[in-house]
Amino acid sequence: MKKFLFDLFPLLLFFVAFKFSDIFTATAVAIIAAVAQFIWLKATGRAIEATHWINLSVIVLFGGATLFFHNDAFIKWKPTVLYWLFGSILVGGKLFFGRNIMQKLMGDKVSMPGPVWDKLNYSWAGFFALSGALNLYVAFSGHFTESQWVNFKVFGLMALLLVFAIAQSIWLGRHMQEDGNPADSKSEELP
Numbered sequence: 543m544k545k546f547l548f549d550l551f552p553l554l555l556f557f558v559a560f561k562f563s564d565i566f567t568a569t570a571v572a573i574i575a576a577v578a579q580f581i582w583l584k585a586t587g588r589a590i591e592a593t594h595w596i597n598l599s600v601i602v603l604f605g606g607a608t609l610f611f612h613n614d615a616f617i618k619w620k621p622t623v624l625y626w627l628f629g630s631i632l633v634g635g636k637l638f639f640g641r642n643i644m645q646k647l648m649g650d651k652v653s654m655p656g657p658v659w660d661k662l663n664y665s666w667a668g669f670f671a672l673s674g675a676l677n678l679y680v681a682f683s684g685h686f687t688e689s690q691w692v693n694f695k696v697f698g699l700m701a702l703l704l705v706f707a708i709a710q711s712i713w714l715g716r717h718m719q720e721d722g723n724p725a726d727s728k729s730e731e732l733p
Contacts, residue, residue, distance in 0.1 A: 552576040573605040618681035622674035629670030
């Protein structure tokens with residue numbers, strides 16, 4: 543839980559800064575928070591994951607463009623680019639390198655057949671693709687205000703992620719019961 547909150551630190555500061563100021567101040571705060579978070583990880587010798595590198599790069603690039611050009615369109619594209627990048631990594635890893643990224647991330651904790659891992663990998667890629675498209679709709683359709691987009695970015699996308707993760711867990715749990723290892727099924731058969 544601590545790691546989850548730590549990873550949300552720049553996003554939460556972005557939200558607070560936006561509520562007290564504007565999108566440009568919030569963007570600057572998010573960049574500073576992401577850089578500070580990265581420096582803290584380095585200084586304390588903690589593991590820096592690929593997602594930290596990707597998040598830092600995207601926020602600095604798109605946040606920096608927002609501030610440099612004084613155009614909020616760049617920061618509004620940031621969640622979409624990030625999600626589409628994650629989805630592309632999942633699909634590209636499988637199609638071009640024969641590596642299932644989800645299995646690489648979770649394989650030491652969960653044992654499942656290859657086709658199930660592939661479904662999990664592609665379902666997450668699909669989730670990221672749809673979430674990125676939804677962000678574009680909320681950001682640029684003209685049906686939502688900037689404040690509504692910020693709320694959606696912070697709370698809506700997070701809620702979608704949580705609901706999807708829970709649905710995936712239920713699906714995996716059900717599937718693992720059906721295709722669990724033989725030791726599990728033997729223990730169920732005992733009187």
